[in-house]
Amino acid sequence: MTLDDLHEAARGTLDPVHYDYVAGGAGEERVLADNERAFARYALLPRVLRGSETRRTAVDLPGAPGAAPVVVAPTAFHRLAHPDGERATARAAAAEGAVLVTGAAATTAVAEVVAAARETAADPAVWFQLYPHPRREVTAALVRRAADAGCTALVVTVDSPVFGRRTRDLRNGFTDLPPGHAAENMRDLPGAPPGGLTDIPMSPALSWRDLDDILRMTTLPVLVKGVLHPADARLAVEHGAAGVLVSNHGGRQCDAVPAALDCLPGVADAVAGRVPVLMDGGVRRGADIAVALALGATAVGVGRPVVWGLAAEGESGVRRTLALLRDEYDHTLALCGGRRNADLTRDMVVRRGEPW
Ligand SMILES: Cc1cc2nc3c(=O)[nH]c(=O)nc-3n(C[C@H](O)[C@H](O)[C@H](O)COP(=O)(O)O)c2cc1C
Numbered sequence: 001m002t003l004d005d006l007h008e009a010a011r012g013t014l015d016p017v018h019y020d021y022v023a024g025g026a027g028e029e030r031v032l033a034d035n036e037r038a039f040a041r042y043a044l045l046p047r048v049l050r051g052s053e054t055r056r057t058a059v060d061l062p063g064a065p066g067a068a069p070v071v072v073a074p075t076a077f078h079r080l081a082h083p084d085g086e087r088a089t090a091r092a093a094a095a096e097g098a099v100l101v102t103g104a105a106a107t108t109a110v111a112e113v114v115a116a117a118r119e120t121a122a123d124p125a126v127w128f129q130l131y132p133h134p135r136r137e138v139t140a141a142l143v144r145r146a147a148d149a150g151c152t153a154l155v156v157t158v159d160s161p162v163f164g165r166r167t168r169d170l171r172n173g174f175t176d177l178p179p180g181h182a183a184e185n186m187r188d189l190p191g192a193p194p195g196g197l198t199d200i201p202m203s204p205a206l207s208w209r210d211l212d213d214i215l216r217m218t219t220l221p222v223l224v225k226g227v228l229h230p231a232d233a234r235l236a237v238e239h240g241a242a243g244v245l246v247s248n249h250g251g252r253q254c255d256a257v258p259a260a261l262d263c264l265p266g267v268a269d270a271v272a273g274r275v276p277v278l279m280d281g282g283v284r285r286g287a288d289i290a291v292a293l294a295l296g297a298t299a300v301g302v303g304r305p306v307v308w309g310l311a312a313e314g315e316s317g318v319r320r321t322l323a324l325l326r327d328e329y330d331h332t333l334a335l336c337g338g339r340r341n342a343d344l345t346r347d348m349v350v351r352r353g354e355p356w
């Protein structure tokens with residue numbers, strides 16, 4: 001089974017409106033398409049006669065030493081994909097040694113997500129993705145909730161000052177969760193109504209000062225997700241971010257930005273090794289991971305493929321997704337003459353069809 005097979009199986013099980021919510025992007029879905037296409041524009045230029053019997057692919061990430069190089073990116077509403085929802089994703093990620101980024105928009109409360117991960121692994125790494133709330137006390141309550149639950153890092157999403165215009169959702173009229181589902185982390189917050197899709201407000205006026213404020217609220221490492229401009233990557237590091245995530249939200253926010261992969265080298269140069277750089281958007285095969293690591297990423301995130309695995313087969317489908325990517329990546333590393341991730345260097349990535 002390949003990731004494409006899991007995608008097809010998921011398409012068969014999901015309500016078409018929910019399928020579109022996950023699969024879709026903003027506007028004409030140019031960025032969505034470009035994220036994947038960007039990987040196809042690159043080729044790997046292997047080195048020979050320097051491999052080894054086994055390879056070390058684990059990476060050290062904030063609050064997650066020795067993690068798999070593939071992180072489960074935060075995706076909303078897992079109980080729409082499968083009744084076991086985020087619990088299944090958590091158990092699968094823990095079993096595969098992958099960081100799970102759960103978030104504000106999870107349909108399972110963060111404490112239960114961490115508890116599920118601990119059913120599988122002694123010391124799982126669960127990060128909490130935060131949409132900073134327009135009201136500071138709500139953000140502070142969410143940060144406390146994540147820390148109390150046992151999350152080992154925070155991920156602050158900064159690419160969504162306003163919500164993207166998702167053409168498929170607008171056409172389908174998908175504006176709220178079906179009865180019985182809620183954004184569970186948004187319950188019982190200071191002054192907030194009970195949970196639901198519309199109860200995750202964006203913060204158009206969010207600023208670097210708010211990031212400073214969040215950094216002061218917690219001792220957890222804080223990663224900044226949704227950086228594309230090298231100057232912002234530099235600022236994130238200067239403000240104390242423990243990591244930078246190059247992402248265009250899977251093509252779901254601004255439909256005029258570059259592919260995430262095309263922004264990676266500039267951000268990696270700006271960060272200059274001071275903190276880990278992660279990227280997500282369009283990672284669909286092991287060779288994609290190799291290209292991203294060679295271009296300066298410490299690890300990659302995957303969004304939709306995890307949801308397809310979950311919808312197709314629950315926990316085992318998510319495990320299959322993560323294991324496939326891990327095995328394909330290890331195989332690619334071997335074919336490129338690598339013993340460890342750092343053996344993939346930028347000179348080993350060339351533009352397909354162009355002389356180098
Ligand atoms: C259904 C869905 C829900 C998402 N929800 C969130 C979210 O709540 N917070 C967030 O920061 N990113 C969210 N994202 C973006 C992902 O974290 C990630 O950036 C993106 O999916 C990566 O692209 P890929 O799906 O091509 O792997 C979501 C993406 C999808 C597809």
Ligand SMILES: CC(C)CC(=O)C(=O)O
Nearest residue numbers: 075076105197200249252
């Ligand atoms: C509920 C939304 C805020 C989740 C999201 O970020 C997305 O759908 O891309």
